[in-house]
Amino acid sequence: MIRLRHQKVEIVRLLSIIAPHKKRYLIGLLGACLVGSLVPLIMPMLIKFVIDANVSSKMESIFIVCAIFAIIILILGMLTRVFQYAFGKAVKLIMVDLRLKMFQKLEQLPISYYEQTHSGDSMSRINNDLGVVENAFNENMRAILSLVMTGIYAAALMFYLDWRFATALILFGLLTAYVNSKFITPLRKVSNTIQNFAGKQLELLTEITAGTQVSRIYQMSNKLNKQYEKMNDQMAATAVARTKKYALLNSVNFLMMWLNTIGAFVFGAVLLMKGQMTLGTLLSLVLLLEQVTSLFRNLGNYWASLQTALAGSYRVFEIFDLQPEIGAHVALQSPTKLLTTSNYNNATKQVAEEKVGNEAIEINEEKEENEANEVQEVAEVGRRKPHKMVELHNIVFGYQMEKPILNGLNLAVNKGELVALVGPSGSGKSTILKLLLGFYPIEQGEIIIAGDKLSSTTMERLRQQIAYVSQDAYLFEGTIEDNIRYGRMSATYDEVIAAAEAAEAHAFIMEQPEGYSTIVGERGAKLSGGQKQRITIARAILKNAPLLLLDEATSALDSQSEMAVQQALQKLMEGKTTIAIAHRLSTIRKADKIYVIENGKVVEEGKHVQLLELKGVYHRLYNMQDNNNRR
Numbered sequence: 187m188i189r190l191r192h193q194k195v196e197i198v199r200l201l202s203i204i205a206p207h208k209k210r211y212l213i214g215l216l217g218a219c220l221v222g223s224l225v226p227l228i229m230p231m232l233i234k235f236v237i238d239a240n241v242s243s244k245m246e247s248i249f250i251v252c253a254i255f256a257i258i259i260l261i262l263g264m265l266t267r268v269f270q271y272a273f274g275k276a277v278k279l280i281m282v283d284l285r286l287k288m289f290q291k292l293e294q295l296p297i298s299y300y301e302q303t304h305s306g307d308s309m310s311r312i313n314n315d316l317g318v319v320e321n322a323f324n325e326n327m328r329a330i331l332s333l334v335m336t337g338i339y340a341a342a343l344m345f346y347l348d349w350r351f352a353t354a355l356i357l358f359g360l361l362t363a364y365v366n367s368k369f370i371t372p373l374r375k376v377s378n379t380i381q382n383f384a385g386k387q388l389e390l391l392t393e394i395t396a397g398t399q400v401s402r403i404y405q406m407s408n409k410l411n412k413q414y415e416k417m418n419d420q421m422a423a424t425a426v427a428r429t430k431k432y433a434l435l436n437s438v439n440f441l442m443m444w445l446n447t448i449g450a451f452v453f454g455a456v457l458l459m460k461g462q463m464t465l466g467t468l469l470s471l472v473l474l475l476e477q478v479t480s481l482f483r484n485l486g487n488y489w490a491s492l493q494t495a496l497a498g499s500y501r502v503f504e505i506f507d508l509q510p511e512i513g514a515h516v517a518l519q520s521p522t523k524l525l526t527t528s529n530y531n532n533a534t535k536q537v538a539e540e541k542v543g544n545e546a547i548e549i550n551e552e553k554e555e556n557e558a559n560e561v562q563e564v565a566e567v568g569r570r571k572p573h574k575m576v577e578l579h580n581i582v583f584g585y586q587m588e589k590p591i592l593n594g595l596n597l598a599v600n601k602g603e604l605v606a607l608v609g610p611s612g613s614g615k616s617t618i619l620k621l622l623l624g625f626y627p628i629e630q631g632e633i634i635i636a637g638d639k640l641s642s643t644t645m646e647r648l649r650q651q652i653a654y655v656s657q658d659a660y661l662f663e664g665t666i667e668d669n670i671r672y673g674r675m676s677a678t679y680d681e682v683i684a685a686a687e688a689a690e691a692h693a694f695i696m697e698q699p700e701g702y703s704t705i706v707g708e709r710g711a712k713l714s715g716g717q718k719q720r721i722t723i724a725r726a727i728l729k730n731a732p733l734l735l736l737d738e739a740t741s742a743l744d745s746q747s748e749m750a751v752q753q754a755l756q757k758l759m760e761g762k763t764t765i766a767i768a769h770r771l772s773t774i775r776k777a778d779k780i781y782v783i784e785n786g787k788v789v790e791e792g793k794h795v796q797l798l799e800l801k802g803v804y805h806r807l808y809n810m811q812d813n814n815n816r817r
């Protein structure tokens with residue numbers, strides 16, 4: 187029952203996707219099916235007229251019949267071209283829309299989706315499942331409609347030619363349909379299993395290609411090979427099971443078809459001998475027979491593949507239904523749960539209502555402010571603390587409901603300051619940056635950046651204010667110039683070079699075979715770690731955002747590269763507010779303020795010297811590193 191309701195929803199949604207192209211699609215589909223379903227009827231009718239004319243020695247009418255049929259075939263041939271083109275084009279346009287929608291949706295999904303879903307799964311939905319949906323719009327629909335139309339025309343013609351013959355045949359056809367229906371559910375189940383295996387296989391392939399260096403170093407090839415081999419064998423075994431079922435179904439159908447044909451011949455011969463049927467009618471009926479039995483035999487098959495397509499579309503719609511990233515204003519949901527559309531709509535409505543509320547308050551405030559005297563204005567400015575760049579008030583957050591990571595965290599950063607976050611591994615430092623970037627909604631508390639509450643600002647506005655340099659220097663496929671320009675797409679070539687110079691990257695870029703036009707390879711594979719870091723720093727310099735977030739940008743580098751990157755970072759930080767996570771405490775001695783995070787809370791704060799004097803967590807961490815460095 188639930189599955190049926192699902193299917194109904196999927197069909198309605200598929201139809202809504204067709205809607206913008208429905209005229210072209212329907213004309214193409216109906217026309218192509220109409221023409222296609224008439225073609226198989228030509229031969230039986232031609233044979234009837236020619237043989238009957240021959241038997242009654244009316245040779246001149248044979249030529250007339252042939253001429254009429256030749257004209258009909260010519261017209262059908264031309265119409266086939268027109269309708270098939272219209273239909274094919276409509277399907278492609280629909281798929282272009284659908285693929286674009288999928289791509290845009292993937293771009294809008296929150297970071298939590300990517301952190302919790304295997305990239306192979308998304309790839310499988312884009313490649314396999316969208317392929318299956320395309321098949322539903324294209325082949326499945328056409329095949330089903332053509333089959334039904336041909337079957338109905340053929341049955342009508344048979345009734346016109348001889349009702350007894352037609353009735354016997356329909357009864358036998360129903361028996362064929364019943365036998366075939368017994369195979370549909372098991373075949374559909376096997377097809378779904380194969381589809382899932384294909385997804386899993388893609389996941390493993392993605393792992394192998396992304397983690398190829400690690401797998402070589404740790405000699406994981408054997409293990410991965412075995413894993414892939416096992417998956418491949420399972421998939422092959424399932425595919426063979428499907429072939430076995432198809433083979434049995436085909437052999438049953440083969441026997442039934444011949445039983446049907448022989449029965450029809452015997453029945454027809456009796457009618458012929460009794461003079462109740464002409465030879466032409468008998469031959470025509472036998473040829474029409476295949477069209478009608480084909481309807482009963484194949485409808486189940488096509489229906490099963492349509493259901494596979496619906497299963498594929500379900501997986502596609504699952505992505506469409508995910509809540510897009512709408513900022514930190516939605517109360518924390520367990521990221522493991524997929525949010526339903528209604529939840530999202532409620533959340534969006536809530537945000538809209540809050541916004542309307544906020545706007546109303548702002549208008550009132552504006553009115554009051556106009557009436558207030560200068561002293562009040564000063565007080566208001568003071569209350570908003572404009573000199574603060576970042577404020578985190580009593581933040582409670584956890585990736586899972588039951589496991590809070592930040593527990594009432596408070597933190598403030600003044601404009602132009604360099605603030606460092608330190609603390610033991612897993613204490614929540616990177617999580618703070620993720621929240622500032624709006625990657626996750628908070629459960630409780632308030633984040634304010636440059637005077638804007640995250641709960642009422644847009645992600646676009648928020649991210650315009652922030653440049654982020656992460657541990658993982660990510661470069662996109664393309665040239666070095668492209669990768670720097672992503673910081674500000676409108677930048678001129680000179681500005682790109684200036685940013686690279688400031689990031690200490692210009693010299694090594696000029697040493698590359700094609701300078702700024704050098705292709706960096708997938709994830710920047712053709713560059714060293716330090717070079718990649720400096721390109722991402724150049725990108726951040728080009729962005730020129732007032733707030734800079736650094737996540738251990740130099741942790742993976744040797745000392746020479748680190749020095750170059752440090753110099754680049756100094757230039758990047760000039761005139762900016764910076765929040766930096768650094769495990770090497772020596773690098774943050776100059777920080778205006780250091781926050782020590784432990785168990786999701788600020789446990790100590792102050793300058794380097796003050797914190798050492800406290801002889802607390804910072805002192806312990808510092809001494810541990812100092813000892814390690816001395817060893």
Ligand SMILES: Nc1ncnc2c1ncn2[C@@H]1O[C@H](COP(=O)(O)OP(=O)(O)OP(=O)(O)O)[C@@H](O)[C@H]1O
Binds near residue numbers: 611615618
């Ligand atoms: N996407 C995620 N889903 C679930 N838990 C997560 C996720 N990311 C981090 N965590 C958990 O949150 C906690 C804090 O992680 P976080 O990365 O913020 O720590 P950190 O202080 O930056 O650590 P490190 O110094 O080792 O980088 C850890 O227990 C970690 O396992």
